Amino acid sequence: MAITDKTRKALWAKSGNRCILCRIELVQEVESSNSNLIIGQECHIVSEKGKGPRANPSFKGNYDDYNNLMLLCANDHKRIDDLTEIYTTEKLLQFKQNHENWVRTTLEKDVTAFANDQENIRSLPLIKSGKQLLDIINGVHMSDFDNEELNTIEEAEKVGNLFDLLKDYIDILEDMRMTDIAKLGIELNGEIAELKEMGFLVFGTKRHIKLRGENFKDLGAFETASIVIVRKDNPSIVSDFLIAKFSNKMNFGF
Ligand SMILES: [Zn+2]
Structure with a gap:
């Protein structure tokens, strides 16, 4: 299975286009060009490879589901996959929850906060x-x-x-x-x-x-x-x- 467009959209929207760990903007303007540089990475929490990060033989469900994915910058993606003793499945799920709460409460305070992200x-x-x-x-x-x-x-x-x-x-x-x-x-x-x-x-x-x-x-x-x-x-x-x-x-x- 691959990550569906629907899942991908939910992932970016609920994360406010920000890395879940460091909150850096994941769509950045490229100097002297109108295009945007996308530095966000859609990362698996539980790896589907047998010996991959946080692999779990008893994992049930679809690895490419929203629940098993999180949006990170390249640095933090590497960090969570290198330091799996620190970044456990439970911790990552907690970080993801906290981040989504932060995005939601920020939006409640100011609905335009992320709508016009590039300018604000x-x-x-x-x-x-x-x-x-x-x-x-x-x-x-x-x-x-x-x-x-x-x-x-x-x-x-x-x-x-x-x-x-x-x-x-x-x-x-x-x-x-x-x-x-x-x-x-x-x-x-x-x-x-x-x-x-x-x-x-x-x-x-x-x-x-x-x-x-x-x-x-x-x-x-x-x-x-x-x-x-x-x-x-x-x-x-x-x-x-x-x-x-x-x-x-x-x-x-x-
Ligand atoms: Zn980051």
Whole structure:
């Protein structure tokens, strides 16, 4: 038996097009093209091969049924099949249930949350090094920086300092010498570490943002550095990603 279209549709819909374990978007835009890159994998919980992951001779039913399948990213697919002592059948079924509940309750709060997924919900990876930050700001035309509400002057200075530093370098990074870029990376490592000590995490990615001017005139798409600083207990953090709504459009001239 193969996985039917009906089962496949249910699997993608109930998972909200996200990996059940890390919640990364499984349909991602490919840079400079209109097509979508599909990185989701439809994985068997109980393998139908005798010695495959979680194989169970007493398994009754259809291996390609919805109940025996889950949607994962390639990394997590490999992980669950390599570490079967950790990722048992029972655990995976529980993860799948939890994830589907999360998708459903998110949809109850906001019915458009996933309908317009490409424009709304984004997964921003956790930034762990200055080098990662420099890769994000290198060659962009705009910055889109944001942070969670800050409580003290000290917090405001620390967060503001990182954003100011990045803004200063966006325009000149391309002309800088490799040695200076490397040194800047190390300085930024220190900034990230100090923010972490204060309880903040940095997330970021490059995005294409469509700009609209007066009368909604389309000004084209611009490569943008999106960087968000939030407290480490922010509920939108799911493993190494910040999942949040980010608009793909910006309006000017109103
Ligand atoms: Zn994953």
